Amino acid sequence: MVTLRPATVADVPVLAAIRADPEVRRWWRGGDDLAESIRADLDDADLALYAIEHDDRVIGAIQWHAEPDPDYRHASMDIFLDPAVRGAGLGVDAIRTMARYLIDEYGHHRFTIDPAAANSAAIRAYAKVGFRPVGVLRRYERGEDGRWHDGLLMDLLADDLTD
Numbered sequence: 001m002v003t004l005r006p007a008t009v010a011d012v013p014v015l016a017a018i019r020a021d022p023e024v025r026r027w028w029r030g031g032d033d034l035a036e037s038i039r040a041d042l043d044d045a046d047l048a049l050y051a052i053e054h055d056d057r058v059i060g061a062i063q064w065h066a067e068p069d070p071d072y073r074h075a076s077m078d079i080f081l082d083p084a085v086r087g088a089g090l091g092v093d094a095i096r097t098m099a100r101y102l103i104d105e106y107g108h109h110r111f112t113i114d115p116a117a118a119n120s121a122a123i124r125a126y127a128k129v130g131f132r133p134v135g136v137l138r139r140y141e142r143g144e145d146g147r148w149h150d151g152l153l154m155d156l157l158a159d160d161l162t163d
């Protein structure tokens with residue numbers, strides 16, 4: 001359903017507009033200059049940022065990062081979609097596609113993802129891909145309200161990936 005391709009500077013305005021939507025900002029936060037934040041992600045050599053396309057339109061982004069220590073090798077992922085296309089299975093499809101690519105092209109065997117414990121839509125989507133909850137990361141991240149909020153560590157082994 002979706003096509004993933006490396007994001008470029010040409011994608012910054014549309015991705016910044018999606019990140020600015022309150023439904024995305026609630027979970028992804030970001031400072032006053034979201035375009036600058038996305039440009040910084042594009043320049044980050046440790047991060048791979050992919051645009052998610054559907055019907056010839058950019059509908060969001062998915063990123064991954066590899067743990068550099070070979071004895072703890074795994075990839076972590078994160079995703080956001082335009083709220084206008086939510087709930088249509090595109091998020092699950094994008095995460096599954098990314099995981100499949102990282103297994104086939106990079107030989108990754110394990111993936112992690114760490115949504116806010118309160119982000120039930122994301123947790124449900126990740127579970128549909130095959131991610132399992134590992135445990136609650138207590139007071140893991142600071143919200144815009146200045147308080148610490150729990151996260152949920154989830155992991156996926158290559159064999160867990162659903163079709």
Ligand SMILES: CC(C)(COP(=O)(O)OP(=O)(O)OC[C@H]1O[C@@H](n2cnc3c(N)ncnc32)[C@H](O)[C@@H]1OP(=O)(O)O)[C@@H](O)C(=O)NCCC(=O)NCCS
Pocket residue numbers: 023024027028078079080081082085086087088089090091092093114115116119120121122124125128
């Ligand atoms: C998380 C996200 C990527 C999921 O993508 P999506 O395309 O909406 O998800 P899917 O349509 O593939 O749905 C997967 C499951 O999520 C659940 N879901 C999707 N949107 C939901 C919503 N608004 N409320 C509750 N559950 C929701 C559905 O129950 C669905 O399961 P079902 O088909 O069995 O009902 C997307 O909602 C998003 O970008 N959210 C905002 C940013 C964010 O939270 N990113 C994750 C940070 S860790």
